[in-house]
Amino acid sequence: MTATGYLALVVGLVLIGGAAFLIGRATARKQVSTAPGLTVADLMAMVVQSSHDGIAVLNGFGDVVLHNARAEELGVVRNNRADDRARRAAELVRRDGEEVHVDLSPLEVKGRQPEAVHARVKVLVESFTVVDASDESESVRLEATRRDFVANVSHELKTPVGALALLAEAVLDAVDDEEQVRRFSAKIMQEATRLGTLVTELIALSRLQGAEKLPELTPVEVDTVVSEALGRSRLAAESSGIEISSDEPGGLVVEGDRMLLVTALSNLLDNAVAYSPPGSPVSISRRLVAGFVEIAVTDRGIGIAEDQQTRVFERFYRVDRARSRATGGTGLGLAIVKHVALNHGGDVKLWSLPGTGSTFTLRIPVHLDQVEPRVPPLPEQELATTHGGEL
Structure with a gap:
């Protein structure tokens, strides 16, 4: 039985005989309960109060006679008064006797308030109606x-x-x-x-x-991922006159899928090459920090304005559409990087300064047996120092 069904039974019993009748019935049935002192009516009320849906019972005048806390959270009931849209729907239900669906979404969303609330309103018993609302x-x-x-x-x-x-x-x-x-x-x-x-x-x-x-995650050598990603991006870099430098292999190991990690890292390298002027350097480095392997790709390209940095991981978003068209970019590369990181339990960070360059850092959880070495400086710190920028 649903929470609404339980509520219907409770209210029906109350209307027929009141609280005394409920107690009498519970006693006659030897107070069926799962714990001493809890009656069936108590359990029903607890189910209603703990329901994920917002439930409110209105009388024939549209007044709230019973509701749970969730109804207030969803805005169905405010200051013990039902939303006007719910009251009008209840009038139609009492008149026609048919269930009505109503949109109770807030007219102005504030803070963490639900954006979409939909409700069903139907006859409960006699002139009473019930509003059953859910967060959509x-x-x-x-x-x-x-x-x-x-x-x-x-x-x-x-x-x-x-x-x-x-x-x-x-x-x-x-x-x-x-x-x-x-x-x-x-x-x-x-x-x-x-x-x-x-x-x-x-x-x-x-x-x-x-x-x-997704495939099962297995131990993957970061040095292998870096080597394969460099191999994929080498032709595009050479065509643009860009040299990609790399730090020394570090023997780091992560839990992941090798092909997905190579795809993510090669996307970062291709992006760095595409948005860098011919002859400028691109570098890749790796290190272990606080249980995560960080693989950073740094370029000295056009950089990304602060107001665009939160959007570059959106599908089809391009910082420079003309340049992206010229290089054959799809606008999906960074979205793929973000989802690869998330599916590995990691994330991707961005530091950028227009006219200075950018550093994208792919962070993946380290393999459990990995020993954490000394932490070298961040690539973006070196980049900012070289160009006089500020982090």
Whole structure:
């Protein structure tokens, strides 16, 4: 039986005979209880009070005769008075006898107040009605996120697909011009590669957000992760005239999935290369701090303004859209890094200063048998000192 059902029974008994009748019935039934002194009515009241839903009983005048603490938390009852929307819904229920669904979301959200509250109002007994309200804030947020994601994906896919169609048409028109065909074909290859990268990263992000079960975490050597990530990013770095330097192997070990960690670190390296001027340095370092292995990627690129630093890990968000388009960026790289870190029980930190550069630090829990060595200085501290910046 639901909490509302229990409440209906309690109120029904009260209306028929009052508290004395309840006690009499409980005594006649030998005071059925799970502990000395607790009657069935007591247990029912406890269930209502502990319910995750907000429950309020209104009489024929719309006054609150009974409610639990959750009803006040959700705003269904304030100062022992029901929300006007709930009162109007109760009038309709008493008139028509049919259940009514009503939106009791706050008109102005303040602090940690629920954003979306939905309630069912129905007849309890005679002229009494019950309002059963639940917090739907998380469902509303998830639905909004889903809509935004679908809209963003549609927009991002439309661009390369449209470009491929136009380029294919251009190739057909220039079929007799070998040089033009070669030029348009190269652009088709570029757009096809970009489209393939976008689809691959969408699949990876979907997997990280729970669409698929993640692999079991095993001991992974950080030096191997760094080496493989450097291998993936070397071609892009050489093409931009950027040298990626690395500290010495440290023998650190984490609990994780090697391929996911390599993907996250290579995304950080690719990002550093893409947003750095030709010939500028990019460095990678690793250290053990307070039970976490920190892998830091530092660049001397354009930097990120403070008001944008909280958004760079959002899907499809780009600091410089023009530069991202030119380098084939999808806007998903840092979102993937964030979810890889979270799925490993870690996180990713950012320090940046416009015109100075940025440091992204991937933090992953260390393997239990790892011994913590002396802590070297943070890469961003060295960067700020070199350029006269302040942390």
